[in-house]
Amino acid sequence: MLSEVRTKVESKRPLLRYLVDRREGLKNTSPKELLFSDFSCLHSPFSLPDIEDAVSLLLSFAKSNKKILLYGDRDSDGVSSTCLLAFFLKSHPEFLTANLEVMVSSESDPYGLCKEAVSKIQKAKPDLLVTLDFGSSQADEIDSLTALGIQVIVLDHHEVPVRIPKNCALVNPRRTDSEYPEKKICTAALSFKLVSAILFRTSKEWNQLYTKTVTNEDGTKEVLYFRNGIKLSKDQLDLIQNPRENPSKMENQIPIGDKNSESAPIDLSSALPFPEEFSTNIPLDDERKLFFYQCQKIPEFFEQLEEETDLAGIGTITDMMPLVGENRHFVKLALTSLTKLYVGDKKRKGLKELLKELKLNPLGITTKDLGWSIGPVINAAGRMGKTEEAVNLLLSENELEAKTRAKLLLSINEERKERTKRNMDRVERYFARKPERTTHDAIYCYEPDMEPGVSGIVATRMVDTYKKPAIFIAPDNGDARGSVRSYGQENVLTLLESLSEHFLHFGGHPEAGGFSISIDQIPKLEAALYEKAKLWLAEDEERPKEHLINTDFTVLPEEMGEKLLKEWKDLEPFGQGNPDIKLGIRNAKAIHLTPLSGGKHVRFHIIGSGSLKYMIWNKGEEFQSFMSNHGSFDLVGSLEENFYQGRSTLQFIVEWFGKAES
Template identity: 25%
Template sequence: MAPEKKWSIQQPDSDLVNSLSRSCGCDSILASLLINRGIRDPQKALAFLNPSLSDISSPFLMKDMTKAVERIARALAEKERILIFGDYDVDGVTGTTLLLEFLSNAEADVTYYIPDRFREGYGLNKDYILSNAVAANIRLIITVDCGINSVEAVDAANHHDMDVIVTDHHETPEQLPDAVAILNPKQAECTFPCPMLAGVGVAFYLVLALRKHLRDKGFWAGRTEPNLKSVCDLVALGTVADIVPIKSENRILVKTGLDVLTTGIRPGVNALKEVSGPLKTELDTWDIAFKLAPRINAAGRLSQARAAVELLAAPDKSTALPAAHFLNKTNRERQQIEKAILDEVMRFLGANPGHLKLRSIVLAGNGWNEGVIGIVASKLLDLYFRPVVLISVGNGRAKGSARSIPGFNIHEGLKDCARYLDTFGGHKAAAGLSLLPENIPAFASRFERVVRGKSQAQDFVRKIVIDRMVRFEEINVGLMNQIGRMPPFGQGNPEPLFAAENVRIVRHGIVGKKHVRMNLAQHGCFRQGLPAIWYNGASRQPLPDEFRKIAFHMRWNLWQNRKTLQLVIKEAE
């Protein structure tokens, strides 16, 4: 049962469009795209179109930043043993690598640890403090992409004379851990202007502040002061993979990071690019999201995320390439497991169609890989457009991954189900949880009631948001060059989606069994037909002679050293 769709055409005020176009010296279509993304001020528009590291905010605007850098500086001066405690996803792995490289360069006595997803679960935990950190004589713990909920673990560390600095970006609970410093732009009284940083973004601003603090103390005299632009490749990887909005500070960091990734200064990334198959000459967010990030993530999903840190921190190609091949192999295994779980879920829903009459999907399976169910939940969300919770049951425990639609805050929804949960945490769109297996039916029932109570019927209609209706004669190289100023694309800055009416198919052919290559013309337009590709469009056979309307992206098609304009069809009626 496919979700209902509704085309929604943006209609920005024409006077505002003309004014912004004149002020910025840009095409009116580009001005429309900016306004559609909430950018109306000329200065903000120019900053958006020309992202620069020189425009990032002071890291000291983040609450507790001064406390954090002073404590780390003391650890450096007194040669205290420092532990970086990370998370097993791309965001956590890249943030861990970034901090590890910086502190190692500063000659710190530093080590790192990323918990086992299956044995230990997410976040800093009391057992690790007592069984490992105490014995290792750790004096300072810095968390990455975790820790905001680790009240008990931080208390245990404090009891054993260990200080903790929490760096995290997840939603803050009512009770915060008793840490020396908490760096989280979402916490109350934090004046940092970008609350939607990824975990690696928080880590980046920590080292940015620490570098300056150490500079002011004369620390770098006789040492090489790190160039932090070079670590923006890690920031881009983690930020894009964590699906945070590519706006404000994130846009600057991702744009800079993509340039660094394309240049290829990190042996581990170069090795990963080599095993990932053909990539664009200039990497974009798609290459991260669908090529690089899944391979980095695979380690933490199926085995040990340490392998991903070792890859990213590898000093040379000979060290990096075996690690890259391992991650590539692990990713193939992940794809097979993902397909098996998805097939099982689809068979169940096919045999039990009543579940699709609900506003949520909550399903549990024995032995489902808890590192993969989040991906499957995302696929189900895309298929059925409603909140999804998948739960893996095994060894007397249950762990779940939740994904949600824009109209329903999944984190707030889980708060209303807290009586049935042991733990939960996350964001508006994605969350993790754990509970007793016997509580799953009650949780599923309560969650459905919460979804119904906090949503409306229109929340379950997938909106196809059209940036602008265009005529084919408006589509040209000049417009493409204007659109080329909009990337990097992602959450908060989607790739522009255009629409055209009364389009006929001049000719078409099947490519790769599933895709349709076409040449399109528009009634009343005298320009020659435009080449187009419709991925997975072969399922619509037989194709009509013409479409009432189509929605499409405009992209360059690079083939055999030729660059041609091409429409990429997303919807057609």
């Protein structure tokens, strides 16, 4: 239904005020921080757990020329995080002679450190293993590797169980002991954080103390100390003055000759004064301000980091991270970096050729490009069992090779689209034969002729169609693999946990999970699913009982002008956790109606809103039938920038049309 109160768009920045006042994830955000992004907005990486140990291990193993293996997951976040770190390590002076190998899981492998992955790692014989986008929940497997003398770093953002593996640097913001201000950042962003930590660690600013005196509310003076962008607690101050009393848990794994000066006591009197006069474009807390000030003092620090933002932004969008806080800045910085890459001569030849093959707008890469063009192509390789092709492209340093690999990756994506289409046709027939299957609390679909590799996409489309959580399963290499997607705020990992006795492996996020299962367990899973889903959803009081469409603003057709369009553009990026602004229009009258694809889609204009085009996908015939019986209609949708054949235009994508309740 449309919102009942119409808000006229006439004040200076009504959309900005709305976002700040109404959206939970943005309430404490400065309006300036919504509109602008630069490196000052990012937090110091040194509040991430085990980040210092991870940096020390990488530096020491590279210096001693021991073998470092990067092992990433097959999805877009796993590939992006792996290639981001690999590209940096290959180009940074500290790692030019490092013995580096890159591997990724394939679609035939179960999730994470399965026995197949452990076997591959053992054959590779690394001295240092870095897992990317998995490993947090696999303490037993990590312990088995460390028992063989393999040191392990885990970069991951999935849920962390109670037991954390020993002798392992687990860099995960979801750890209960993590002091990092953001909990929901993807692994590609963690790779970026590790890279920035390495750059800072190898500079003169490393471990430099700064001090600031503040006046408390009771009038007393307090002296604060900062190091590496972090305000130090009393315990931390004690530790840096007596470091040997509490050594790092990695102390025995880092060669003696490579242990750094942090082991020596630090004299507090050597602290530098906090740069009070230093100003930034955006109001910042003391920690971010100081860290940015220090980073500015490091030669070419931001120049080196700028090119690393691209894959961090791609991972953030494709892994559906909430676009609030730091994630917004990662994406905005990535859009700037990718646009410069497209028209300039940057080091990522593979990614540049992919942008060209996708025929994106060279004047400005958009959030839509990340989520609907770049990300799906990278994801497609893993879905089709060819993850290494995405890695080979992103690590390409030769333009001709990169062009060939980009074309190959696009052809793989076309195969993925065809497989998805065939599976969706089978899903429709599956539910058409027995419509009662759609009446359960969770929608379930499995048939032996389903094709593997696209279960997540199909499950998402089932959610969109039936407005319920959905599970889709397809046979895969003798067993089967399934995906589950949430509809509302429910946590799908809770459902998977309740059904875990049927799975070989399972994991994922609260919104999206996956599992592998033996074929003979599938009927038992379905039998148990419906009762478990009923109990699961009964505990979720926030689950919507009916599908409502609420608008952010209801406007008049004549208010859809340049002023509103510019405000919308300035407030990007929109996405998970910060959805696009949803606009409602009442009593609209369509003109210049043009059926597309034989009437499947339709394009039209609205009287009073100028040249803005309105698009309805997949419901063209339904709309034309409605129009034949009604002179006017209400609609809900959002704005979208479209680039086609060299032209960029704004259009309005209609989500719903009809007669709204008064």
